[in-house]
Amino acid sequence: MRLLIVEDYAALARGIIKAFQDQGVAVDHVSTGQEALDIVKLEPYSAVILDLGLPDMDGLTVLKRIRQANLTVPILILTARDATTDRVNGLDQGADDYLSKPFAVEELEARVRALVRRGQGSPDPTLTLGPLKLNRATGGTYLSDSLLQLTGRERAVLETLAVRANNVVPKERLIAEVFSYNDSVAPNALEVYIARLRRKLEKSELEIVTVRGLGYLLRLT
């Protein structure tokens, strides 16, 4: 899961980034509308958190341009204005959700997770694959009903693979979903996470298969 945060207030952005990073979400942050428009097309973001009061252009303009570019990425508008017309405008112009400042961090997290799930076409927070149960709302991962200890990144990789179970997920795609621009990614970082996950899934009938030159695939043996 990879998030784009468009927020010009650095102190607030730092808080939001921290909140999502702690959950193993890859977060990119930009502080102007133009940067947001440039970057949003480049990466497979699971969701965008968009502040409306940007220094260079109105957040609604950014929203409109993203939608005009035919990008369906879920967008949550974050703004300090709470006039009803602003909300209606935002939702009418293609935003998927709306949260006004100040907000509870938990609510922001929950709303973003819900958006991401809906964006992936499965509003049910629990993802089940054989003995694996992944609660995407709480982040809890269970293997045969016992809690599986995972780091945030490991969970993110597993979730990305599980969402597309039995399909090859290209390595680049995995990297793009799991790491943000600011993460200093060692060339073999992904392999390290895959290896750790394989070890943790060892005794189950789940298997991460490397398809050489194509990517990885999670399947039930």
Added chain:
Amino acid sequence: MKFSAGRPSLRRRLLLTLLPPLCGILLVLGIYGALFVHQVVERESDRLLSGSLQAISETLAMEGGYLTLDLPPSALGMLENSDRDNVYYNVSYRGKLVTGYPELSVITENLAANDVRFRDGTFRGAPIRIAYEARLVPQLGSPVIVQVAETIENRTALANRMLAALAAGEVTLLAIIAGLVFWGVDWGLRPLFELRREVDARLLQPELDFGPLPVSSAPREILPFVSAFNALLSHVEAAVETLQRFTSDASHQLRAPLAVVRTHVELLRRGSDDKDHVREAIADIHAAVLALQHLTVQLIALAKAERPANENDSTNQFDLVGCARNAARTCAASALARNMDLSFETAFEELPAWGNAIFASEMIANLLDNAIRYGKAGGRIMVRIVDEPGVLEIEDDGPGIPLAHRERVFERFYRVPGNLDRDGSGLGLSIVQALSRRMGARVSLETPAGGQGLKAVIRFRTASLSPLGMLAPRPVPAAEELRPDQIIHVR
């Protein structure tokens, strides 16, 4: 329709203007009508009376030395009427009654023949009308005088009937006109009622509608009123919009730092082992709280500054030099924190100005705060009281403000695009402007002589013409004699 006491009523006004002249006209018409009625009744009745007289006179003749006379029924029948007027006659010759009622006095004067005349008289106490004429009868040397009289009940009754009809007509006319005024006012004011209905309908709407009232259906007479009302509406709309924008901006400005505080506090409560993160979060919270504090203080300052001007605001005097010097001293620390070179220069030792020292300090402090906040770090700030009474300049060598935005930066919460600063309240220049209005001073943003940075200029009204004399500006001695406290140089 009720008239409430004391409230001017259009109907009453119209009635008061219309009815007295109307009554006057009707009175004149009534008098003229009454005279006319009398004349007509008199003339017609007299005509009948004279017809009857002539019919009798025609029958006068001499037969065998006797004067004879016939009383043809038709002659008296002419005078018959429902009121049963009594008819009397007599005939006299040379002053002597020949026949008829002796009560009718005999005419002795000389009358021209065949000339019917009339007079009023009484008969047994009742008023009568008498017609008489002299007739020459063959064989008689003198004319015979014939008189016919009738009581006047009929003609009086006729005249009264006509007068009553006239009066009834006039009263009816008066009533109709009064009614027309009532109804006409209603009818004439109907467009007003429609406007009122339109306004009432708007009051019921949840959202205030400041759109102009329809002018097309307004009659010419109330068009100026509707136009003025529409102008007022658009003024109110602008004021409400400004207020809404201000509230919304203020809420926006308050919510953003609150969001920072809440987010970081909630994250900290989850517990974190990352010392760096904790330190960073606390720094962010601190900065946000300071921004909130600054904003709150500035909001209150603005609310105070925007209060209506008080008479004392522009009639008090203060020493601009001392005031500016104090403000500069207060800001010196924050200038130092940004490694800026703050200096103070003055062309006068004392400069009395009109206004309030606290307001002036606040204006100068706000402009200095801007210079420190947005000027170049490590740059230069000059506070200068120039050799032109009342003019204070605050000059920095920072990025300045593009010409296109220099008017708008005085608007509350207006930010020059690209300004990412979050700690400024966005109210400083609004406060400066509001205070300068209260004191009758003027503020402008100019480009410094060097072309780089920004020069804020306040033109205070100087009090050099004060009758106190002692407050006349005292120029500073030549530069080499400057005492140390006349130039603050912070580095």
